[in-house]
Amino acid sequence: MLYEPLLRPALFKSDPETAHEAGVRLLKVLQAMPLGRSLVSWTAGPAVPGLETEVLGLRFDNPVGLAAGFDKDCCLAGILPCLGFGFLELGSVTLRPQPGNAKPRLFRIAESGAIINRMGFNGCGASAAAASLKELGKAAVPLGINLGLNKDCAPDRAPQEYAETFSMLEPFADYAALNVSSPNTPGLRALQDKLRLERILSALKEANRAAKPLLVKVDPDQSEENLKDLLPLIASLASGIIVSNTTLSRDGVPAAFADVKGGLSGKPLAQRSTRLIAKVYGLTGGRLPIIGVGGIFTGADAYAKMKAGASLVQVYTGLVYRGPAAVRRIQAELAECMRKDGFKTVREVVGKGA
Numbered sequence: 001m002l003y004e005p006l007l008r009p010a011l012f013k014s015d016p017e018t019a020h021e022a023g024v025r026l027l028k029v030l031q032a033m034p035l036g037r038s039l040v041s042w043t044a045g046p047a048v049p050g051l052e053t054e055v056l057g058l059r060f061d062n063p064v065g066l067a068a069g070f071d072k073d074c075c076l077a078g079i080l081p082c083l084g085f086g087f088l089e090l091g092s093v094t095l096r097p098q099p100g101n102a103k104p105r106l107f108r109i110a111e112s113g114a115i116i117n118r119m120g121f122n123g124c125g126a127s128a129a130a131a132s133l134k135e136l137g138k139a140a141v142p143l144g145i146n147l148g149l150n151k152d153c154a155p156d157r158a159p160q161e162y163a164e165t166f167s168m169l170e171p172f173a174d175y176a177a178l179n180v181s182s183p184n185t186p187g188l189r190a191l192q193d194k195l196r197l198e199r200i201l202s203a204l205k206e207a208n209r210a211a212k213p214l215l216v217k218v219d220p221d222q223s224e225e226n227l228k229d230l231l232p233l234i235a236s237l238a239s240g241i242i243v244s245n246t247t248l249s250r251d252g253v254p255a256a257f258a259d260v261k262g263g264l265s266g267k268p269l270a271q272r273s274t275r276l277i278a279k280v281y282g283l284t285g286g287r288l289p290i291i292g293v294g295g296i297f298t299g300a301d302a303y304a305k306m307k308a309g310a311s312l313v314q315v316y317t318g319l320v321y322r323g324p325a326a327v328r329r330i331q332a333e334l335a336e337c338m339r340k341d342g343f344k345t346v347r348e349v350v351g352k353g354a
């Protein structure tokens, strides 16, 4: 309640990455306190009934998850479910630790409800992430681990490095997400090429002895032709698709940000990713589970993505702008959209507007 009028203006006066780090530190402290989780649950607001769903062979209390990038080191899996998320996607995690790009690398565009980031997979690496997850124990909601790639990995070694990272983190994951779509690691998006992707997915399939669901996270800037080419491959070697990562487009942001390098997220990305979800849903006949992400600030935004074909959705930038009560508010608004249109279950909504 107090976040948007009081806390946000103060927070937005500080450097974005410093503010993020302060948020992570606070959540870590609360995670370690006996009453910390109850306090966060109380701040987030009451649970919203009637949003349970089942996708990828997993049960979800609600379809609103946390997008990758917020908890890159997988150190908040104990406390983040208290914000009301139906699932968490942690990472991206790379095999080896790396510092990421030079700062500043995170920019708010408040007038557009957007963020540009060029973090470049800063993180503690797979071994430390696994140790963190082990210490925290089983999370209260389904957990996805997003797999990134070190900057110094030669393209030919990508299949091995992704598979090695997967093997170290798989014991803690309910699903894994293959990130071949971040714009901030040179050459990463080029892995969305049929032959290269096939090699990576084959290596992951071989490493995936427990047959955990594997999803591919795609970028929103590729041609329809490329996407058409990739979908049969993804449908045969993976369990689903995440649409989408950040965009290189600068539509919807002031001209002053045209030359700021990085991926754009938030409101200006919303329609672009929803259109891509509808395309993927149409091209796959609704048979490939889709996680929809990009510019979800309200329940109506989540509803639009689900009607376009997303079975689950994720939020990142909306959380920065709407605060800790955002997740429950999005759910309450989503439930209201469903009630108005006469939908009784989340599954009934999926693809209904496509």
Ligand SMILES: Cc1cc2nc3c(=O)[nH]c(=O)nc-3n(C[C@H](O)[C@H](O)[C@H](O)COP(=O)(O)O)c2cc1C
Pocket: 067, 068, 069, 070, 072, 091, 092, 106, 115, 117, 119, 121, 146, 148, 179, 182, 217, 244, 245, 246, 264, 265, 266, 267, 269, 293, 294, 295, 296, 314, 315, 316, 317, 318
């Ligand atoms: C600061 C920041 C860091 C991110 N880091 C990652 C990442 O490590 N891996 C990834 O797959 N996506 C990453 N993303 C992309 C988000 O997961 C999401 O796809 C994108 O931001 C669109 O959703 P949103 O508009 O709700 O933020 C990042 C986004 C932001 C804003």
